[in-house]
Amino acid sequence: MAVAETVQAPRGRRPLSSARLKRYLAGYLFISPGILGFVIFTAYPMLFSAVVSFTKYNLLSPPSFIGAANYDRMINDKLFYTALYNTAYYTFIGVPLQIALALLLALALNQKLRGINIFRTLFYLPTVTPAVASVILFMYMYNPDYGFFNYVINLFNGPRIDWLGDPSWVKPAFIIMSFWGVGGQMVIFLAGLQSVPLTLQEAASIDGAGVIRRFWHVTVPMITPVIFFNLVLGIIGSFQVFTVAFIATGGGPINSTLFYVLWLYQHAFEFLRMGYASTLGWVLLAIVMFFTAINFLVGRSWVYYEGATN
Amino acid sequence: MKLKSFSRRNFLRAGAVAGVGVVGLAALAGCGEEEAPATQATAAPAATKAAEPAATAMAEKPKPAQIELEWWHQALIQMDDALKLIVKDYMGLNPHVTLTLNQFPFADFAAKLLTSLAGGVAPDVNYVHPQFVVQMAANGVIEPLDEYMKADAGFARDDFHSGSLEAMSYKGKAYTVPMFHGPWLYIYYKPLLENAGLELPWDLHQKGEWTIDAYQNMIETLSTGEGDERVWGGTEVPAALKLQYLWIWGFGGKVWDNRGAFDDPNEFVANSPEGVAGMQWAVDHVQQDLVPSRSYSKTFQGGNQGLFVSGRIGIYQSHRSFTTRIPADTPAGVAPMFKMPNGDDQSRDAPEGIGMHSATPDKDAAWDLVSYVGMEGVNHVIAAGVTAPTRKSQMSGEVFRNSIVAWDNIEVHIAASKQLKEQFFQPVAYGEINKIFQANYDEAVLGRKTVQEFLDDVKVEADRLLHE
């Protein structure tokens, strides 16, 4: 309510600059809960972990400063590169496919059909299933003899694949598993599609545009903000993939599912190297921030905001 | 614009609720802040020191005679009732003690305990995992218990299975009292063995003929069939060094060198010819498909246990807690560990126990609880079928006898417990060495490395980590 009072103040001598000042003030007031939250709950833990990344810290006795030794260790750590490769593989192959699939599903659900609510709920089912349960289910679907996937492959006389036992198949297996969780992205797309004004669709339809042209020229431009959102957060989230490997493989076979955050977790709570874990964490932040920044820069050229100012 | 007013009303309603919520939350949070220990000026995570304010607060209760104890345990759902019964019994016997038991899931206990210790909150008594006993002892987080054991007339130290207290010792001092005991057992599916004309392992054991050759012969004979008829002779032991060491030992090798003390290894020496022979045997029986591979059993619904109950596994390597999970009407039998090439039938324990925090304000009260749990309380855990008796005298006791399933055999458990001798030591760097061991083991099983290369490569990394 304070915002309302400030902005309502009588106009000053220089209306333009005072309006601007009020706008700035209103802007800062609106975002203040977030900034306050950052200062109270996040700034100290972030700072602390940054400092700890220059220490040896086993959680049981106070950290001791060791300079950049953890960063040295990382550069010489073969498994750091393995974990980074595994994670990048999972992210850069998985995320685009997830987004495409989520969009297709959302399009299928964005229709006026009787009972569509039931289908929406059904499509969302895999996403709300507790992760533990769905990982366990998927492990069984990957059984070489009785699993669903090999059953289908067998119908086409394909090879018998040892999905979780063969280091070269286990990452693709995990990516396929990740499709199971696209319900979240699907719902976001659905919400985005719901915001595409029907009148626009109608206008294009009357102009004789086909389904595919309408999709590319009307629908897609209108939902670029949500595509962008799913892309940015897909990459951020995917770089932190953890649960599936934690439950299904523990990083094996031969470290082929040793994902970055799993490796970090093991250092923190199994090897008691919180200092090195913090180093890994901050390097991950730098890597993900790099890709996010690229996304934001490139995004300027393809993301269309109806209400953007410039 | 009626639409908007409708929606606004909804939002106003939500806002009002939220507003009340915020005020409530703020008030509660405020109270919390006042209660927070003011003495803790710095947030530096000095675990042992930081624990004191919380502990002092605990001791400064209005009624000094009343003692409050907090016990944290790593839990399984099967153990839930048992642990709660222990608390109930203990508080019944000690009305002046308020005992709070907090359990945390198996997979997450380390993260929970370590974060809390680092953050300055510690329970008086807690579960200790073998992987962390050395770290906790070396950093002074848990209290050595020998003096308390000596002073406590009710604590029968010698009654514990040989080696089980030592397993959780560091530099000659015992840090926990065992709450878990699980020597290896071989559970077999009788009809499969009988149809193949094989003598039962328990009978062989009694004649002294239950050897690694007998076992090898058995799993080779039993591994038959294709597709839905497929039967595997045995099971693969998980690829953890703390389990696989038995093959290294059994073939006459060692994992750590003997130059230093038992609990201060200098070197990883399993790449000796004996160690290689042991791991070669382990890798071979996986490669020869005599056991379902680890990835296979994980992807089979119910794992090895599901395969076993369906009659698809001949001999299932396991321990006590799994005997109570295999249905009582299964045509199963059980035998202890077989004799290894070195003539020994050394088995492996999986000791876990509880210890007390070194900063607990009333150490005598904490010890009393630890002692009670180790001597009496553990009976509830035995009755729940989670562990074999941790003490020799319990082996023939009523509690254990009543908890045994129909096909099980108490004599086997007694024999299995006697097979425990030396303990495997897990040094500070064990966790990391084990990860390297696992990855290399996988490479050997997949034929990408010879066993010699596998153990040589582990040695390079392990020796570096041991000296770090």
Added chain:
Amino acid sequence: MGLATAAKTDAIAGSSRKHERGHFLRLGLVRLTDYAILIFIGGVSSVPLIWMTSTSLKETGREFVFPPQIIPDPIVWLNYRDVWSVTHMHQFGLNSILVAVFATIGTVLTCSLVAFGFARIDFPAKNSLFFLLISTLMLPGIITLVPTFVLFRLMGLINNPLALIVPWWFGGGAFGAAFYVFLMRQFMLQLPRELDEAALADGATYFRIYWNIILPLSGPALATSAIFSILHHWNDFLAPLIFINSERWRTMALALRFFLEDETSHGAGGGRWNLLMASAVLMLIPILVLFFSLQKYFIRGIAFTGLAGR
């Protein structure tokens, strides 16, 4: 009047289509294939629920035998009674509901304020501050657990259910809540700028614009955020694990973890799967009901946008 507007646009759409009979027939065929696709994907999506329910009704030790049984024999309904009492579902469930509801109210309210500030008002350092909030999503939470724990202890939030709620009242500044700010910002950027400009010209305050114009038009974004937030708190076990000690405030998601077993336990898949799945089913149902009933807010969003946008 949202429904009336939607009906009206529908009617327009309908009348333009009814011109040709052939078109109408073709529409019927399209509908049929639509349903076929929807039913297929819906079927695949229901696999986890069917499988979980089936497992949850099996006898202990015989959860998974070969050949697999879809309908268990015998059906053990008692599993549900067991799981209800073993996990104190009445209490843990209530805790979960309490946390999810209060944290979600805070998230939606405060994050929408912050998102409005970022999406609709221009002020200096806006982009940097936004990027700062987003960057909190990139640092793995594992390495900030210890300092966060210390901070919470000083605030008296350890073993206090407020630890699971309060940080979510700070508009995306703590934990992963920046996700919601980003999501809402994307939707708010989509609304035409003229809305604000007209209102400002009429002398409206920013708060009025937020409250009377932007919020009512952000239905899909708010509904999506609410469902994501509820789902997050419903399934999150990490915060309850770390910040709560006593059983009094344990949540269902954490209770579910008690059924898991260590990988090195010799069963290669121990755990009480039947009870784990029974509790997973019990956790799934309320979320499904909620999702099903929240859907009308997605739909209402179209009507608003359709009306105001064009």
